[in-house]
Amino acid sequence: MKKIVVLGSTGTIGRLTLDIIRNNSDKYKLIGISCKTNIDLLIKQINEFNVPSVHIYDKENLYKLTNNFNNLDIYVGESDIGKFLQQDCDIIVNAISGFAGLIPTIESLKLGRRLALANKESLVVAGRLVKNYEKQYRSHIIPVDSEHSAIFQCINGQNKYIKKIILTASGGPFRGYNKDMLKYVTPEAALKHPTWKMGKRITIDSATLVNKGMEMIEAKWLFGLNHDQIQVIVHPQSIVHSMVQFIDNSYTGLLSIPDMRIPIGYALSFPERIENYCGELNLFGLNLSFEEVDMDTFEAIKLAYDIMKEDGTYPAVFNAADEVAVDAFLRNIIGFLDIIDVIKYVLDKNKNIKNPTIADIIEANNWARTAAKRFISGRTY
Ligand SMILES: NC(=O)C1=CN([C@@H]2O[C@H](COP(=O)(O)OP(=O)(O)OC[C@H]3O[C@@H](n4cnc5c(N)ncnc54)[C@H](OP(=O)(O)O)[C@@H]3O)[C@@H](O)[C@H]2O)C=CC1
Numbered sequence: 001m002k003k004i005v006v007l008g009s010t011g012t013i014g015r016l017t018l019d020i021i022r023n024n025s026d027k028y029k030l031i032g033i034s035c036k037t038n039i040d041l042l043i044k045q046i047n048e049f050n051v052p053s054v055h056i057y058d059k060e061n062l063y064k065l066t067n068n069f070n071n072l073d074i075y076v077g078e079s080d081i082g083k084f085l086q087q088d089c090d091i092i093v094n095a096i097s098g099f100a101g102l103i104p105t106i107e108s109l110k111l112g113r114r115l116a117l118a119n120k121e122s123l124v125v126a127g128r129l130v131k132n133y134e135k136q137y138r139s140h141i142i143p144v145d146s147e148h149s150a151i152f153q154c155i156n157g158q159n160k161y162i163k164k165i166i167l168t169a170s171g172g173p174f175r176g177y178n179k180d181m182l183k184y185v186t187p188e189a190a191l192k193h194p195t196w197k198m199g200k201r202i203t204i205d206s207a208t209l210v211n212k213g214m215e216m217i218e219a220k221w222l223f224g225l226n227h228d229q230i231q232v233i234v235h236p237q238s239i240v241h242s243m244v245q246f247i248d249n250s251y252t253g254l255l256s257i258p259d260m261r262i263p264i265g266y267a268l269s270f271p272e273r274i275e276n277y278c279g280e281l282n283l284f285g286l287n288l289s290f291e292e293v294d295m296d297t298f299e300a301i302k303l304a305y306d307i308m309k310e311d312g313t314y315p316a317v318f319n320a321a322d323e324v325a326v327d328a329f330l331r332n333i334i335g336f337l338d339i340i341d342v343i344k345y346v347l348d349k350n351k352n353i354k355n356p357t358i359a360d361i362i363e364a365n366n367w368a369r370t371a372a373k374r375f376i377s378g379r380t381y
């Protein structure tokens with residue numbers, strides 16, 4: 001019986017992880033969960049899984065927990081995350097969204113645990129440090145992101161023979177649009193992802209292709225690649241979750257229906273596999289297509305190549321500016337194309353720090369948020 005902690009259990013990935021645990025109660029026991037504000041759902045999860053300990057980021061609704069439970073271990077705020085994770089467990093799933101996932105990633109790695117990592121931001125903003133912690137504390141990151149789970153499985157121990165990886169992108173809801181068409185698209189339209197059901201921020205990031213830019217950086221660190229070993233192609237059906245091309249020009253790819261329970265299940269069961277109740281592929285009904293990515297319209301891919309080459313605090317600034325810009329777009333304060341303009345402006349103003357410490361990265365994140373907010377509110381920095 002493996003003991004599991006799920007960080008961000010109230011989110012899309014968190015809820016799907018609980019679904020796998022629910023269906024494999026002979027293999028997995030949920031011993032800790034966390035959320036930011038959604039205490040009502042957290043309470044339902046505590047009751048269903050009889051969870052003994054929880055972490056909440058915001059203390060605002062703490063009273064709801066203390067009123068309902070006598071024997072629950074409750075941890076509150078960022079300063080408590082290390083203590084919360086110290087309990088005896090086998091796998092920590094980090095399904096927190098955004099920069100907030102970084103410290104929980106580091107605390108998990110310091111404990112030498114298996115980390116099933118959905119929070120791609122941790123690797124984007126601090127990839128080198130995160131990989132160093134993994135090595136130093138003999139912990140093990142298993143990717144949850146569908147493309148990276150696919151690549152992890154496709155490499156199959158043959159890292160030294162990789163020529164390049166081919167990261168597939170659905171192209172999002174605006175595939176084929178030009179900049180004129182993108183000018184007036186609404187948050188409602190951008191939230192209609194063609195193949196996946198996800199949280200709001202990542203769904204908007206898929207529409208701008210910032211998500212794919214982040215995934216390029218994530219892949220660089222996870223698999224130790226150079227920027228020129230990473231190719232992005234558009235594959236609208238989201239059936240081939242990515243491919244690896246080896247030096248002999250053979251390719252391996254991983255196919256399944258687009259259902260995150262498959263890569264989450266693999267991150268829990270690795271190196272074994274568990275049966276899954278997700279749908280099978282109808283091979284005879286498949287119509288797979290691949291297209292070049294339009295980098296002039298979707299500039300995030302070009303930016304990601306530049307950021308990978310520059311490294312330092314640039315990736316943290318890229319992520320922070322995007323988090324602020326996406327939030328402003330969702331609140332109808334800026335337009336769709338402004339998202340990338342905000343990111344470019346903030347990157348341009350940033351003084352890059354090479355080989356940053358965690359403190360440098362946190363500072364760059366805070367600086368970039370302020371710069372992005374000022375730019376959005378019409379002031380320049
Ligand atoms: N959804 C998907 O299919 C995929 C997601 N990912 C990655 O997984 C991560 C989660 O995505 P997704 O599930 O879609 O996101 P959601 O927005 O659906 O869920 C986010 C979760 O994180 C919690 N959370 C948010 N902010 C904080 C914070 N400051 N401190 C602690 N907890 C916090 C939320 O709590 P509350 O509910 O209380 O707000 C919620 O449980 C992201 O990094 C995303 O890029 C990767 C691949 C696919």
Ligand SMILES: CC(=O)[C@@H](O)[C@H](O)COP(=O)(O)O
Pocket residue numbers: 145146147168169170171172196202205206207211212260
């Ligand atoms: C499910 C998953 O892994 C997402 O990150 C997905 O990749 C988003 O789709 P896009 O390919 O449109 O970015």
Ligand SMILES: [Mn+2]
Pocket residue numbers: 145146147215
């Ligand atoms: Mn992905």
